[in-house]
Amino acid sequence: MLDPRTRWAHIGEKPDYAGLLTFCGLPYTEDPAELAGAAAAIVGAPMDELVSDRPGTRHGPRAIRAASAIPGPHLEAGIDAFAAMRVVDFGDAPVVPADPARSHRAIEQTVRSVVSTGAIPVILGGDHSITEPDIRACASAHGPVALVHFDAHTDTAPECFGVKLSHGTPMYRLVEAGEIEPSRYVQIGLRGYWPDQDVFDWQHERGITSLFMHDLRDRGITQIVREAIAIVGPGPVFISIDVDALDPAFAPGTGTPEPGGMTSAELLWACRALATELHIVGADVVEVSPTSVGTGDITALVAARAVHELLTGTARALQSDERRRRADEPRPA
Numbered sequence: 001m002l003d004p005r006t007r008w009a010h011i012g013e014k015p016d017y018a019g020l021l022t023f024c025g026l027p028y029t030e031d032p033a034e035l036a037g038a039a040a041a042i043v044g045a046p047m048d049e050l051v052s053d054r055p056g057t058r059h060g061p062r063a064i065r066a067a068s069a070i071p072g073p074h075l076e077a078g079i080d081a082f083a084a085m086r087v088v089d090f091g092d093a094p095v096v097p098a099d100p101a102r103s104h105r106a107i108e109q110t111v112r113s114v115v116s117t118g119a120i121p122v123i124l125g126g127d128h129s130i131t132e133p134d135i136r137a138c139a140s141a142h143g144p145v146a147l148v149h150f151d152a153h154t155d156t157a158p159e160c161f162g163v164k165l166s167h168g169t170p171m172y173r174l175v176e177a178g179e180i181e182p183s184r185y186v187q188i189g190l191r192g193y194w195p196d197q198d199v200f201d202w203q204h205e206r207g208i209t210s211l212f213m214h215d216l217r218d219r220g221i222t223q224i225v226r227e228a229i230a231i232v233g234p235g236p237v238f239i240s241i242d243v244d245a246l247d248p249a250f251a252p253g254t255g256t257p258e259p260g261g262m263t264s265a266e267l268l269w270a271c272r273a274l275a276t277e278l279h280i281v282g283a284d285v286v287e288v289s290p291t292s293v294g295t296g297d298i299t300a301l302v303a304a305r306a307v308h309e310l311l312t313g314t315a316r317a318l319q320s321d322e323r324r325r326r327a328d329e330p331r332p333a
């Protein structure tokens with residue numbers, strides 16, 4: 001285990017721009033044995049072979065790590081996720097350039113080694129096709145999962161440009177394979193001009209819930225998240241965040257931007273609220289296509305904060321589980 005903060009221990013904190021590049025300056029390991037006792041582990045999935053438009057998300061994991069913040073107390077939630085629970089950076093999956101099928105297998109294997117230790121995998125993409133190996137790995141341990149999916153697009157087409165393996169098809173493939181429970185699958189942020197009605201008909205037949213940007217505009221993010229929580233209910237859930245759910249004003253560095261999207265404040269709060277209320281078994285943040293370095297890349301910056309909010313919510317959930325457990329214990333005589 002390498003702790004990038006060690007050299008700065010005498011000062012008490014490490015500057016974000018210096019030292020080994022890990023998410024939020026977390027300790028780094030590639031050894032699954034060192035994940036023992038970790039509540040969550042960060043995994044990079046740097047691949048972008050399966051996009052239908054502008055590429056570049058292979059640079060996403062590094063950019064998200066470089067834009068991530070130092071640990072500290074969340075000023076609204078009142079908790080420092082990294083002090084409250086053990087989180088490590090498990091490095092990148094050993095992807096293979098120009099071989100997306102092999103990269104998917106590498107991602108699934110790396111996520112599986114996190115899942116098998118009981119830690120929650122949080123995967124940094126990569127194009128949205130990586131959600132297929134991510135959820136497969138989670139479902140291998142937990143059975144079919146619920147899904148809360150932030151996106152401008154449904155990603156439930158059977159094919160894109162006649163191709164089955166694509167960043168426009170992962171949710172279709174996962175539902176058809178029985179890895180996602182469609183009645184507990186909620187999409188948030190849909191808008192624009194894709195896909196066609198037949199795809200929505202397929203979704204409707206399976207009981208998938210689509211919450212469009214016009215629903216969010218009319219009912220507000222608080223109500224939308226409340227609805228999502230009610231639909232998902234108890235049981236394992238995966239959270240998948242495509243940064244193109246955000247308006248391009250907040251996340252311009254993405255392959256298929258669509259104006260009229262969510263604000264950063266809406267997405268960040270939603271991530272924390274979902275992680276606080278639901279039984280999260282995995283999450284990913286995808287489609288970050290960086291163009292600048294460090295916090296200069298605002299898309300990587302908001303993606304890094306979305307992960308931070310998910311972990312903050314998870315830490316709060318673990319804290320209240322612990323309180324409940326203690327309350328259930330018989331009082332000492």
Ligand SMILES: [Mn+2]
Pocket residue numbers: 128151153155167242287
């Ligand atoms: Mn997507």
